[in-house]
């Protein structure tokens with residue numbers, strides 16, 4: 284137990300006030316479910332934990348949190364009483380930056396599964412995908428490509444590596460950071476990209492020393508590849524079904540989809556009763572600067588698709604956010620994150636000196652002001668991608684120049700991977716949250732080798748400064764950015780706290796080899812509580828939904844997770860084991876949507892419901908290896924692929 288936790292052994296809440304023991308508790312509504320014998324981490328403002336605690340749920344809402352004695356009056360003849368066997372309960376996890384449909388497509392399509400691959404191994408996976416689709420002629424889209432890891436082993440990639448594949452099909456390999464695509468000559472030909480093609484605005488065509496396109500298309504230059512189709516043949520609804528299966532299993536009960544156009548997958552799933560997560564969506568148009576049109580479309584989508592207020596026992600879809608990219612990504616292979624000082628280049632003698640590239644800004648400060656103002660004036664919120672210190676500063680400057688008071692839900696800055704020291708206190712002052720991906724604070728392929736050199740030691744010493752930002756008053760919410768990485772919230776929490784990966788967790792780069800083991804840097808880590816609040820209460824605040832979700836309190840929704848090992852018990856779960864946990868039960872609005880098959884204490888009908896959801900043919904069609912965790916790692920892994928798909 285952390286010392287900040289206040290153990291209250293007898294608490295019974297009715298509404299917002301403590302009730303007289305037993306008297307008004309006797310007036311508790313009859314519960315559908317009463318959990319007993321759990322360690323309940325409420326994450327309320329007092330960080331109350333109830334040991335040997337009980338929690339009652341009526342019609343999807345929490346009606347009692349306290350001791351078993353206090354909540355017992357809620358038991359009627361229809362109440363299911365579930366003994367938690369001393370297991371810990373935490374609020375359902377909220378992921379405020381995620382790409383579920385892209386992730387679902389990756390699960391159902393041709394995936395490189397984030398592995399660090401030799402070029403032979405890469406071709407072997409892709410050839411197997413091609414051979415499984417005889418007769419197909421369209422683009423094969425391949426995903427989950429660890430481009431940085433690949434470059435470390437093979438040097439900068441080249442279309443010739445893909446032209447060796449036995450196919451006449453165009454190929455597009457989307458880097459796991461989603462900001463660039465690696466293509467073969469056939470794709471370049473279809474797109475009419477030659478040495479004479481100029482870089483498009485906001486994008487870059489990779490070229491070799493002779494000016495010949497290499498096959499890498501950065502940022503806005505990658506858009507046309509996506510328009511060729513490829514795995515877009517996997518329907519949105521199938522991709523959504525696949526993603527939901529993973530979200531349930533990982534304990535995620537609310538998400539913010541960070542970029543989508545209008546689609547009806549959630550509408551259909553809700554109608555079937557199979558929507559097992561509360562979905563918020565950011566409406567956006569990648570690469571577009573036509574702000575009036577983006578905001579008008581977002582308003583229209585809200586009018587037609589938004590379910591309105593959140594409902595406890597009926598998860599719905601909320602369309603209240605606009606998405607805009609202010610820059611790209613940092614790794615040396617892309618260098619599109621917008622920086623205050625240029626990326627460093629090798630001067631030829633091993634010394635790295637400032638070059639000419641500052642990254643790719645997608646807009647200047649007055650344009651950022653315009654999109655923020657138009658969005659807020661339309662009654663919507665804005666979710667801004669800003670990675671580099673110059674991009675982050677341009678958002679802060681724009682917000683400051685607007686001279687408005689912002690609510691925590693108005694403007695969210697996603698990523699903020701590199702922040703100037705002078706800017707650290709500005710988020711809190713302006714009331715602008717940061718949506719951080721804790722797992723990026725580990726040693727990883729994207730921070731190693733040329734990436735590290737191109738940023739240089741000073742900038743490397745202040746990447747992913749999550750705890751520093753939190754200490755300076757920033758509201759810190761968590762966003763996985765799945766499928767940029769495998770979806771693994773406990774690994775993310777562990778890295779947030781420890782600033783290092785877990786060599787025993789194959790989703791962590793620490794499992795790639797000794798060079799990725801150990802602390803990324805000397806910046807402080809998050810406390811366990813702050814890290815989890817980023818996935819619960821702080822995330823709920825960012826989504827302007829604190830009255831319904833984020834904590835386990837009477838009157839809030841019964842979105843909760845039972846976990847195998849008590850996250851807050853430092854004696855039972857030392858820091859180095861924080862990533863080794865699993866979800867036993869996920870409940871959304873009082874409905875059990877996932878049960879782990881190792882548990883024995885959950886009602887058989889709950890297990891049956893979990894199995895029923897997972898018996899969907901789409902879920903069953905996901906190859907075991909394609910669950911977006913790295914099935915195998917390492918450099919000499921060609922032989923593992925025969926059976927992988």
Ligand SMILES: *[C@@H]1O[C@H](CO)[C@@H](O)[C@H](O)[C@H]1NC(C)=O
Nearest residue numbers: 341342343593594595596597
């Ligand atoms: C249960 O909740 C639903 C939706 O929140 C509501 O429509 C319904 O009236 C509630 N039922 C009872 C018995 O309170």
Ligand SMILES: *[C@@H]1O[C@H](CO)[C@@H](O)[C@H](O)[C@H]1NC(C)=O
Nearest residue numbers: 313314315358359360361362
């Ligand atoms: C509960 O029990 C009472 C008395 O035995 C019975 O009248 C009532 O129908 C039962 N209610 C339910 C929901 O089973």
Ligand SMILES: *[C@@H]1O[C@H](CO)[C@@H](O)[C@H](O)[C@H]1NC(C)=O
Nearest residue numbers: 319320321366367368369370
């Ligand atoms: C609570 O669960 C623990 C762990 O399984 C068990 O030892 C204990 O007997 C249970 N207590 C009650 C009151 O059921």
Ligand SMILES: *[C@@H]1O[C@H](CO)[C@@H](O)[C@H](O)[C@H]1NC(C)=O
Nearest residue numbers: 413414417418448449450451
């Ligand atoms: C290339 O693929 C075709 C079928 O598409 C097959 O007949 C041929 O043997 C393959 N060639 C090699 C070298 O594997």
Ligand SMILES: *[C@@H]1O[C@H](CO)[C@@H](O)[C@H](O)[C@H]1NC(C)=O
Nearest residue numbers: 472473474475476507510511
């Ligand atoms: C490529 O050029 C051809 C011939 O000029 C044209 O028909 C085609 O539309 C172009 N494709 C793209 C993607 O621009």
Ligand SMILES: *[C@@H]1O[C@H](CO)[C@@H](O)[C@H](O)[C@H]1NC(C)=O
Nearest residue numbers: 483484485503570571572645
């Ligand atoms: C990206 O390309 C599109 C289409 O060519 C263009 O309209 C848009 O302005 C570009 N985006 C940026 C940020 O330059």
Ligand SMILES: *[C@@H]1O[C@H](CO)[C@@H](O)[C@H](O)[C@H]1NC(C)=O
Nearest residue numbers: 629630631632633634635636
């Ligand atoms: C390497 O080159 C840079 C500039 O080109 C120069 O400033 C530096 O002194 C050189 N370093 C060594 C070790 O030669």
Ligand SMILES: *[C@@H]1O[C@H](CO)[C@@H](O)[C@H](O)[C@H]1NC(C)=O
Nearest residue numbers: 572645646647648649650651
């Ligand atoms: C921002 O960019 C727009 C579009 O290119 C341009 O019209 C405007 O002058 C720029 N504003 C500033 C302050 O640079």
Ligand SMILES: *[C@@H]1O[C@H](CO)[C@@H](O)[C@H](O)[C@H]1NC(C)=O
Nearest residue numbers: 682683684685686687688689
């Ligand atoms: C900001 O707004 C306040 C109150 O509306 C006003 O008094 C102040 O002059 C404004 N400052 C600037 C720089 O516009």
Ligand SMILES: *[C@@H]1O[C@H](CO)[C@@H](O)[C@H](O)[C@H]1NC(C)=O
Nearest residue numbers: 878879880881882897907910
């Ligand atoms: C539980 O599920 C896992 C993964 O799906 C599977 O490997 C295992 O055999 C299952 N165990 C039982 C007892 O069903």
Ligand SMILES: [Zn+2]
Nearest residue numbers: 380382541764
């Ligand atoms: Zn994203």
